[in-house]
Amino acid sequence: MDEGYLPLDASYATRAIHECQDPEKWSSRAVVPPITMSANFQLDTSGDIEKGYFYSRFGNPTRDVLEKCLASLDDAKYGLCYSSGLCAVAAVVNLLRAGEHVVCASDVYGGTYYNLAELATERGVEVSFYDISKEKGLADSIRPNTKLVLIESPSNPLGRLVDIRAASAECKKHPGVILAIDNTFQTSYFQKTLAMGVDVVMYSLTKYMNGHSDVIMGAVVTSNDEIYKRLHKQQIYLGIMPSPFDCFLVSRGIKTLAVRLKQHMRNGIHVAKYLQKHPKRNKPVEPCLSDHPQHELLKTQSSGICGIFAFYIKNAGLEEVKKFIASTKVFVNAGSVGAVESLITSPAIVSHFAVPREERLAIGITDNLIRLSVGIEDAEELCKDLDQALWAALNESVNTKVTTD
Numbered sequence: 469m470d471e472g473y474l475p476l477d478a479s480y481a482t483r484a485i486h487e488c489q490d491p492e493k494w495s496s497r498a499v500v501p502p503i504t505m506s507a508n509f510q511l512d513t514s515g516d517i518e519k520g521y522f523y524s525r526f527g528n529p530t531r532d533v534l535e536k537c538l539a540s541l542d543d544a545k546y547g548l549c550y551s552s553g554l555c556a557v558a559a560v561v562n563l564l565r566a567g568e569h570v571v572c573a574s575d576v577y578g579g580t581y582y583n584l585a586e587l588a589t590e591r592g593v594e595v596s597f598y599d600i601s602k603e604k605g606l607a608d609s610i611r612p613n614t615k616l617v618l619i620e621s622p623s624n625p626l627g628r629l630v631d632i633r634a635a636s637a638e639c640k641k642h643p644g645v646i647l648a649i650d651n652t653f654q655t656s657y658f659q660k661t662l663a664m665g666v667d668v669v670m671y672s673l674t675k676y677m678n679g680h681s682d683v684i685m686g687a688v689v690t691s692n693d694e695i696y697k698r699l700h701k702q703q704i705y706l707g708i709m710p711s712p713f714d715c716f717l718v719s720r721g722i723k724t725l726a727v728r729l730k731q732h733m734r735n736g737i738h739v740a741k742y743l744q745k746h747p748k749r750n751k752p753v754e755p756c757l758s759d760h761p762q763h764e765l766l767k768t769q770s771s772g773i774c775g776i777f778a779f780y781i782k783n784a785g786l787e788e789v790k791k792f793i794a795s796t797k798v799f800v801n802a803g804s805v806g807a808v809e810s811l812i813t814s815p816a817i818v819s820h821f822a823v824p825r826e827e828r829l830a831i832g833i834t835d836n837l838i839r840l841s842v843g844i845e846d847a848e849e850l851c852k853d854l855d856q857a858l859w860a861a862l863n864e865s866v867n868t869k870v871t872t873d
C-alpha cells in the first residue's frame with residue numbers, strides 16, 4: 469500500500485481462510501454432533517449437487533440430525549425444522565391454494581388464529597373455526613372444498629381436549645382432507661398423534677422440546693410422501709429454516725425431554741392438587757386432575773400430561789390478578805409456556821388481549837383466569853409461592869368491587 473513499510477505477508481490472507489480447513493478432514497469422532505455453521509459445501513469432483521450437502525438452505529448436517537431425531541421420536545418418516553413454531557404452522561396452512569377451505573378448532577394458539585383469520589383469508593383461502601365442545605362441530609364444518617383440518621389438544625389456556633381418533637375418523641370420510649395437529653404442549657413423548665391417524669404434526673420447539681427458553685424454533689413431522697415433498701420444496705424456496713447453532717441447542721434440549729416432562733407432570737399435578745383445596749381457587753380447568761370432565765379421554769390418547777393448566781381465582785378482578793402475579797417470587801411473569809422455569813400469566817391481559825371482552829368472556833377467558841406453566845423447581849416451593857401471592861393479592865381487596873366470580 470503506502471510505500472516505505474515492511475513488505476506484507478503475501479499468503480497471510482489465504483492461510484487465514486484455508487489453513488487446516490480442508491473440507492475432507494472432518495471426521496473427529498466427536499460424541500456430540502458438531503455445529504456445522506458452513507453455508508457452502510465443497511462439491512465432489514463430479515460436481516453433482518444431488519450428492520451430499522451443497523448449500524445449507526437445502527440441507528445442513530446439524531439440522532439433519534435434529535430433523536431425523538424429531539421424525540424418529542414420532543415414529544415418522546420425515547421431519548422439517550423452521551425458524552419458529554408459527555412458521556411451521558404457516559408452512560402447513562400454505563399448502564392451501566386460494567378457494568380451498570381450512571377448518572380450525574376453536575381456542576387454538578393466538579398466532580395460529582391470526583395467521584388463518586388474517587393472512588390466509590387475505591390470499592383467498594376460506595377459513596372457518598369449529599367449537600370443539602360440540603359433538604358434531606367438526607363434521608358440520610367440512611365442505612366439499614375442505615383440504616385441511618387443524619386441531620390442538622389440550623387447548624390453550626383452558627385445557628379442553630379434542631378427541632384425536634374421532635377427528636381422524638371424521639377426516640378419513642373425506643378423501644384429500646389433511647388432518648394436522650399442533651402437538652406443542654404434549655410433545656411426541658406424551659402424545660403419539662400420527663399413530664392415532666393424524667397426517668401432519670406441528671411443533672413449537674420453543675416450548676418443552678427445547679425447554680430452556682433460549683431458542684425460537686418450530687418443526688413439522690409427517691410420514692406422507694406427497695405432503696413432505698411440498699413442505700420440503702417450500703422450506704427451501706421460501707428459505708424458512710433455522711440456524712445450525714439453534715438446531716444444536718434444540719438437539720441438546722431434547723436429550724432431557726423425557727426426564728423434564730415426567731417432572732413437569734409430577735409438579736403440575738402437585739400444584740393443581742394444592743390449588744384444588746385452596747380457599748381462593750375456583751372452578752377446575754386442569755385436565756391433569758381426575759375431576760376434569762375430559763380426564764378419561766386424556767388417558768386414552770396420552771401417556772401423560774404436561775405442566776400447563778389454568779385456574780380461576782375466587783372473587784377476583786383484573787386488579788387482584790395483577791397484584792397476584794406481581795406478588796409471585798418463584799413463578800416468572802411471562803407469556804410463554806413449556807420452560808424449566810415456572811411461568812405465570814393472565815390470558816385476559818396478555819395472550820388474549822386482542823380478543824374483544826365479550827367474546828373472551830363467552831369462551832371462559834374471564835379476568836380472574838390464571839395460566840400456569842409449572843416448571844421443574846421444587847414443587848412445595850411453587851405451592852408456597854402461589855399461596856403467599858394469593859393472600860397478598862386478595863387480603864387488601866376485601867372491600868374493592870370485583871367484576872367476575
Ligand SMILES: *Cc1c(COP(=O)(O)O)cnc(C)c1O
Binds near residue numbers: 555671686805
Ligand atoms: C408458542 C406456540 C406456538 C408458536 O410458536 P413460536 O415458536 O413462538 O413461533 C404455536 N403453537 C403453540 C401451541 C404454542 O404454544
